Amino acid sequence: NAGVTQTPKFQVLKTGQSMTLQCAQDMNHEYMSWYRQDPGMGLRLIHYSVGAGITDQGEVPNGYNVSRSTTEDFPLRLLSAAPSQTSVYFCAGRTSLTADSPLHFGNGTRLTVT
């Protein structure tokens, strides 16, 4: 039982490049989400999914795409990287959609866009 696994841990991109941040979970998380963490800004929700085939936008979705073709995987795609997307990205999942089900976080991907 690995929990929520994010890859890669570190990534450097040039402006305009695209890439996919991977997130996989083996805890039967129905709900999954992506956050970015920036100094002084806390955690901001990018996209989330309430089940396979269903995704929706969070607070800061621009420049990012997601898909949920399986329950286990929730990749985050950067279409054309910009320096403003330099951040630490966290994937998180929860078993149910009720408030008594806390989020479980991955260890993060630190992305630098030059």
Added chain:
Amino acid sequence: GEDVEQSLFLSVREGDSSVINCTYTDSSSTYLYWYKQEPGAGLQLLTYIFSNMDMKQDQRLTVLLNKKDKHLSLRIADTQTGDSAIYFCAPPGSSNTGKLIFGQGTTLQVKP
């Protein structure tokens, strides 16, 4: 939407008590969470409190909830250097989408 506010920084001496405060806007939350983030790691659930409780104690941790003022606090007794981390409060609100909105986080620095 939900708005959550926390002070950004708290510094205490080892052995002292720490109190981290949080205010929120949505009063419909049935649970309110506290998460801890250690350097270089993701967030981990630290503790939670039901909205029908005023206080919850868990070893060195005490959570106080004032629903009228929409104020949540986390008290850490006998603070240790290992408690140095960022602490986030997260009231789920009434949303049935399951998403959590977090505050900015409070960085706790424990000096030996």
